[in-house]
Amino acid sequence: MDFGRVTDDRLRELQGELPPECLLREPQRLEAFAADELKLPVLPELVVEAREARQVPPLLRWAARHRIPVTARGAGTGLSGGALPVHGGVLLSLARLDRILEIDPVNQTARVEPGVINAALQEAAARRGLFYPPDPSSWESSSLGGNIAHNAGGPRCVKYGVTRDWVMQLRVVLADGSEATLGPATRKGVVGYSLRDLVVGSEGTLAVVTQALLRLLPKPEATRTLLAFFPDLDAACAMVPAFSRAGITPSAIEFMDGEAIRIVRQELPGELPEACAGLLLLECDGREAAVEQDSLAIGEACLEGGALDVLVAEGGPRREKLWEVRRSLSRVTRRAFARKISEDIAVPLDRIGEYMRGARTIGREHDLLVLGYGHLGDGNIHVNVLATVDDSPTLQRMRACVDRLLALAVELGGTISGEHGVGVAKQPWIGLELPPTLLDLQKRIKQAWDPQGILNPGKIFDWQSDRARELFGAMREGEKSN
Numbered sequence: 001m002d003f004g005r006v007t008d009d010r011l012r013e014l015q016g017e018l019p020p021e022c023l024l025r026e027p028q029r030l031e032a033f034a035a036d037e038l039k040l041p042v043l044p045e046l047v048v049e050a051r052e053a054r055q056v057p058p059l060l061r062w063a064a065r066h067r068i069p070v071t072a073r074g075a076g077t078g079l080s081g082g083a084l085p086v087h088g089g090v091l092l093s094l095a096r097l098d099r100i101l102e103i104d105p106v107n108q109t110a111r112v113e114p115g116v117i118n119a120a121l122q123e124a125a126a127r128r129g130l131f132y133p134p135d136p137s138s139w140e141s142s143s144l145g146g147n148i149a150h151n152a153g154g155p156r157c158v159k160y161g162v163t164r165d166w167v168m169q170l171r172v173v174l175a176d177g178s179e180a181t182l183g184p185a186t187r188k189g190v191v192g193y194s195l196r197d198l199v200v201g202s203e204g205t206l207a208v209v210t211q212a213l214l215r216l217l218p219k220p221e222a223t224r225t226l227l228a229f230f231p232d233l234d235a236a237c238a239m240v241p242a243f244s245r246a247g248i249t250p251s252a253i254e255f256m257d258g259e260a261i262r263i264v265r266q267e268l269p270g271e272l273p274e275a276c277a278g279l280l281l282l283e284c285d286g287r288e289a290a291v292e293q294d295s296l297a298i299g300e301a302c303l304e305g306g307a308l309d310v311l312v313a314e315g316g317p318r319r320e321k322l323w324e325v326r327r328s329l330s331r332v333t334r335r336a337f338a339r340k341i342s343e344d345i346a347v348p349l350d351r352i353g354e355y356m357r358g359a360r361t362i363g364r365e366h367d368l369l370v371l372g373y374g375h376l377g378d379g380n381i382h383v384n385v386l387a388t389v390d391d392s393p394t395l396q397r398m399r400a401c402v403d404r405l406l407a408l409a410v411e412l413g414g415t416i417s418g419e420h421g422v423g424v425a426k427q428p429w430i431g432l433e434l435p436p437t438l439l440d441l442q443k444r445i446k447q448a449w450d451p452q453g454i455l456n457p458g459k460i461f462d463w464q465s466d467r468a469r470e471l472f473g474a475m476r477e478g479e480k481s482n
């Protein structure tokens with residue numbers, strides 16, 4: 001792709017449009033925006049730190065004039081490299097657009113800027129007796145704009161649905177710098193194609209979101225957390241179809257396999273029985289009386305399903321601790337191993353056990369540790385391929401193992417990414433899931449929205465380009481890419 005560069009002349013032109021404090025060029029400032037949680041730093045040529053939404057249209061008009069790439073970034077917590085400026089150009093940080101503009105208790109909506117941290121909205125909504133369900137594990141650090149770009153999920157999504165289900169309206173800036181409002185401010189709306197839904201999950205490749213109107217719910221009156229210990233993973237996995245059959249809808253069904261349990265055991269001293277090789281962290285919410293009944297039904301179902309024990313975690317600090325341990329698994333496994341490749345496949349609920357058995361076999365065949373945890377109730381598993389040494393042959397084996405793990409998900413009717421997106425990291429495998437006709441249709445959609453290809457280039461469809469090969473090479477070697 002033949003993109004324009006940020007030359008001194010062009011920068012001067014932009015300086016005429018945006019205040020100096022928005023434009024960061026010093027190398028150490030650029031470095032602060034170079035990486036996300038994929039840990040593959042790529043330096044932009046320029047960082048534009050938007051202080052007000054009205055600064056985005058002139059930036060994009062300027063970028064369109066010179067065909068300069070613009071990669072939007074929220075809090076940089078993405079795991080697939082979606083915010084990496086892989087073709088250089090401008091890294092547009094939306095982190096400072098962090099105002100909650102309105103919480104409307106009658107319409108039960110929140111109007112927010114994209115840089116608002118998920119937890120900040122949760123807390124603001126709770127103060128008004130309201131509730132924003134999507135809760136990615138990174139909720140304390142990830143931004144709502146990033147959640148929208150990746151259609152983020154989280155534990156509560158098993159009952160409440162993913163980010164897309166809570167987005168009513170988006171204010172966006174298109175690739176030519178023009179602005180548009182996508183979706184009505186109503187609960188319903190069926191006029192034309194839903195462009196709003198197309199932008200949610202488009203990883204910043206179709207438009208830049210500058211404001212969102214999100215749906216809220218009344219805060220559930222009560223929540224109860226349960227821990228169920230199973231002697232083997234199969235029994236734990238079988239609980240998801242069992243809950244479906246019994247008509248029980250927990251508000252979270254998270255799991256850890258035996259290896260994940262081993263890693264967090266010391267964080268929960270004395271809590272996890274030695275014989276436990278599959279753990280479920282379950283929650284139900286709603287009216288007090290219903291929660292009482294649901295938690296009993298969940299407990300009984302688990303015991304019938306072979307649980308060694310089921311504990312009810314009383315609210316407050318203990319519940320917080322359990323969730324903290326679950327949410328910290330990604331970080332803790334990264335620290336505990338020399339190399340970690342984390343996936344987020346999803347399979348239909350009746351294939352979860354089969355997937356987990358297959359994943360363990362694939363791990364053994366590659367002589368690697370494959371650990372699993374995540375959003376069991378959505379069939380969304382974080383299969384982690386882990387190695388204690390970080391040399392080239394091991395990395396090659398890890399890649400081969402990932403090939404098989406992703407292929408297995410698709411074979412079972414699943415997807416290669418349930419929540420983290422394609423970004424840079426999953427591009428080589430997109431063809432496993434999308435046939436050429438659908439890939440072509442998707443590329444034509446991209447072409448219609450962004451004919452010059454300046455919005456977050458190098459993502460989703462770029463896996464055959466030289467730049468993509470260079471990045472995958474760097475991913476294999478664990479080196480910086482520039």
Ligand code: 2HG
Nearest residue numbers: 137327330342343374382
């Ligand atoms: C989680 O659910 C996150 O903890 C991160 O989606 C998963 O890094 C991971 O494997």
Ligand code: ZN
Nearest residue numbers: 137154374419
């Ligand atoms: Zn997750």
